[in-house]
Amino acid sequence: MTKAPWLTRPRMAAAALVLLGLLGLPPLRHALEAGMTTHMLVQFPLLALCGAALANALPARWRARCNRWNAYGVSGLLAAALVLAVLMIPRVLDLALVDARVEAAKWLALLVCGAALRISWRAAGLLVQGFFLGNVLPMTVVAGHLFQDTPVRLCNAYLLDDQVRLGQWLVGLAACVATAWFAQVLRAMTRQGGAAAIVTAPASPGSR
Amino acid sequence: MFRTALLCVGLALAGYASAAWLTHDFQVWTAEGARRLEVALRPIATPDVTIDGPEIVKQPLNRLLADGRTVTVVDFVYTRCQTVCLSLGGVMQQMQAALRQDDAASRAAPVKLLSISFDGSHDDPPVLQRYAARLNADADIWRFVRVPDPLDTQRLLNAFEVVVVPDGRGDYEHNAALLVVDRQGRLVRVFDYSEQQLAIDYARHLAGQP
Numbered sequence: 001m002t003k004a005p006w007l008t009r010p011r012m013a014a015a016a017l018v019l020l021g022l023l024g025l026p027p028l029r030h031a032l033e034a035g036m037t038t039h040m041l042v043q044f045p046l047l048a049l050c051g052a053a054l055a056n057a058l059p060a061r062w063r064a065r066c067n068r069w070n071a072y073g074v075s076g077l078l079a080a081a082l083v084l085a086v087l088m089i090p091r092v093l094d095l096a097l098v099d100a101r102v103e104a105a106k107w108l109a110l111l112v113c114g115a116a117l118r119i120s121w122r123a124a125g126l127l128v129q130g131f132f133l134g135n136v137l138p139m140t141v142v143a144g145h146l147f148q149d150t151p152v153r154l155c156n157a158y159l160l161d162d163q164v165r166l167g168q169w170l171v172g173l174a175a176c177v178a179t180a181w182f183a184q185v186l187r188a189m190t191r192q193g194g195a196a197a198i199v200t201a202p203a204s205p206g207s208r
Numbered sequence: 209m210f211r212t213a214l215l216c217v218g219l220a221l222a223g224y225a226s227a228a229w230l231t232h233d234f235q236v237w238t239a240e241g242a243r244r245l246e247v248a249l250r251p252i253a254t255p256d257v258t259i260d261g262p263e264i265v266k267q268p269l270n271r272l273l274a275d276g277r278t279v280t281v282v283d284f285v286y287t288r289c290q291t292v293c294l295s296l297g298g299v300m301q302q303m304q305a306a307l308r309q310d311d312a313a314s315r316a317a318p319v320k321l322l323s324i325s326f327d328g329s330h331d332d333p334p335v336l337q338r339y340a341a342r343l344n345a346d347a348d349i350w351r352f353v354r355v356p357d358p359l360d361t362q363r364l365l366n367a368f369e370v371v372v373v374p375d376g377r378g379d380y381e382h383n384a385a386l387l388v389v390d391r392q393g394r395l396v397r398v399f400d401y402s403e404q405q406l407a408i409d410y411a412r413h414l415a416g417q418p
Binding site: 079154 | 216223240241242243373
């Protein structure tokens with residue numbers, strides 16, 4: 001991974017804490033949660049990003065301890081998939097607005113999701129990554145289509161056109177992630193000669 | 209590997225448990241579905257708010273609803289509405305016609321209709337009066353009220369879990385529905401406004417009970 005020398009892990013973690021603090025400020029939180037699309041496609045990824053940056057700064061010893069419970073990144077990716085699946089239940093978005101416990105759980109779950117992805121992704125290798133994406137992306141597309149096609153509002157707090165827009169974005173996002181990942185698989189195969197790369201190689205550096 | 213498998217099982221169980229909690233054991237997926245289910249399981253008492261309207265003096269909403277004999281089908285509206293309230297108005301008209309027939313056949317199961325405006329600052333009694341006239345509302349069956357105090361309005365909406373969202377074009381989007389309130393002034397069931405027959409039958413059933 002090419003990166004600027006000043007971009008050390010502790011600095012990224014500190015930046016993540018600052019971002020987390022900003023996201024927690026009531027005006028910004030309410031602004032992001034005022035729209036369904038910004039709630040799910042801006043706040044959610046930013047929280048996961050914070051989680052990833054924080055996990056990145058874990059000392060090597062802690063990492064090793066985590067890895068014992070996380071062979072081939074399987075537990076981490078399962079945790080991330082479960083978090084994403086549960087957060088796609090439309091009721092969560094409404095509840096998060098009115099119930100502080102649900103809001104707190106949502107934040108924690110997204111931080112864990114980001115951290116789990118960061119810790120597990122490379123260890124998973126292409127095969128396990130493929131399995132993870134093969135579950136999460138179709139689920140996202142189905143949810144996206146549902147948001148677009150249903151004539152009723154799924155969330156009481158959000159407008160129908162916002163819901164349709166979110167649905168379109170979810171489908172588009174799933175397509176982009178699938179394409180990007182597949183391009184990376186092809187690159188790994190070209191580099192290491194054939195499909196064996198999928199089984200043997202951990203994901204090439206440069207992946208997240 | 210064993211530890212990973214163990215953790216995975218734990219995670220799967222936690223995921224299942226949270227999904228089951230959120231969806232009331234996989235019965236509902238939306239907040240509206242959960243609201244309807246929760247109301248059916250645990251009726252909600254009318255909060256202590258003051259209302260007024262055409263030919264209705266200022267009084268607690270509870271006094272109007274909990275008269276001990278009438279079952280009321282309530283809907284929430286605002287008179288400037290151009291969208292869902294219009295179809296809701298049509299639904300209420302049809303229910304009014306059905307209730308009139310009940311009266312004519314002197315099967316006078318006391319079921320009444322009540323439209324509550326959540327736009328209290330605009331929908332004062334004269335505005336409501338004109339709105340009612342436009343919808344051919346028969347004041348014996350179908351009445352209109354507003355909640356003058358905005359704080360009271362919010363309390364009522366919160367209690368009945370009516371969510372009103374400004375749509376940015378001067379209108380409001382809200383989870384319009386038919387709310388059945390029993391003789392003790394408790395919200396006991398929420399029906400979709402496409403389920404008017406079900407709503408009125410349920411209200412008649414409640415009203416017909418000894």
